[in-house]
Amino acid sequence: MLEQIDHRGKRFTIDDEDGVDDVARERCRRDELLERQAQREIRELECAKAVAGPVGKHSGVEVLRR
Numbered sequence: 001m002l003e004q005i006d007h008r009g010k011r012f013t014i015d016d017e018d019g020v021d022d023v024a025r026e027r028c029r030r031d032e033l034l035e036r037q038a039q040r041e042i043r044e045l046e047c048a049k050a051v052a053g054p055v056g057k058h059s060g061v062e063v064l065r066r
Helices: 022-052 059-065
Strands: 004-005 013-016
Touching: none
Parallel strands: none
Antiparallel strands: 004 013
């Protein structure tokens, strides 16, 4: 355990990795899952844009947007 003082002068401790609580682990796991989902959705969007091509090329796409 390492004791530190933050920029406001308050003391806090840093535990080793074994001291990380279950709430923090769950939060990290959830963040990782959300990050993977966001990356997957970005790839899907880029793929859809590549398949659809530019808007001006397909007049049918413009009709659907109205």
